Amino acid sequence: MTELLGPTKGYCACNCGLFGTLRKRPEGHIRGCNCPKCRGKRNRQKGDSKARQARKALGITGVNSRHEEVWGGDVRVEVKAGAQVKPVVTAFLRCEIQSEQHRPIGDNRPFMLVVMPDGSKDGFVVMRLADYVRHHGIEPV
Ligand SMILES: [Zn+2]
Ligand SMILES: [Zn+2]
Numbered sequence: 001m002t003e004l005l006g007p008t009k010g011y012c013a014c015n016c017g018l019f020g021t022l023r024k025r026p027e028g029h030i031r032g033c034n035c036p037k038c039r040g041k042r043n044r045q046k047g048d049s050k051a052r053q054a055r056k057a058l059g060i061t062g063v064n065s066r067h068e069e070v071w072g073g074d075v076r077v078e079v080k081a082g083a084q085v086k087p088v089v090t091a092f093l094r095c096e097i098q099s100e101q102h103r104p105i106g107d108n109r110p111f112m113l114v115v116m117p118d119g120s121k122d123g124f125v126v127m128r129l130a131d132y133v134r135h136h137g138i139e140p141v
Contacts, residue, residue: 014038043082050081057129059138091115092126110135 012018013028014035022028026037048066055071062072069076095113110131116123133140 047079047081051079054079054129056140057133057138059133059141061141088126 007021009020010022010028012020012030012033012035013022013026014033014037016030016033016035018030018033020030020032023031026035026041029035029038044066051066051068052064054077055068058073058077060071060073060077063070065071068078071077092113096111099111110127112131113126114123115126127135132138
């Protein structure tokens with residue numbers, strides 16, 4: 001019946017020295033703890049919130065799940081965030097600036113980056129989400 005007693009205070013379970021209200025998940029850790037478990041949880045929450053933002057912008061309805069493959073819609077969407085996407089972002093921004101420098105006045109079409117890797121006839125498309133949804137007339141949900 002301890003859960004009826006309300007939040008209990010104590011030292012963080014990972015011995016990081018933080019004192020405060022003990023959380024349920026990760027069990028016995030304190031807000032602000034920087035151990036791998038707590039960092040992992042924060043990163044998942046951040047990823048989930050980014051995925052939610054992207055899903056709304058794309059007008060994707062369906063099950064609100066961490067697993068983007070069950071979102072529904074006509075494409076399988078995988079939303080990635082954080083350090084792992086930095087190289088893509090950097091490449092995109094560099095190319096966008098280049099394109100901007102050569103953009104004729106009055107050409108207001110959205111910018112799309114297409115990358116063609118060596119040894120492949122297929123390529124990859126990267127666009128700003130805002131441009132993509134505007135271009136396709138997608139209504140946010
Ligand atoms: Zn801790
Ligand atoms: Zn922790």
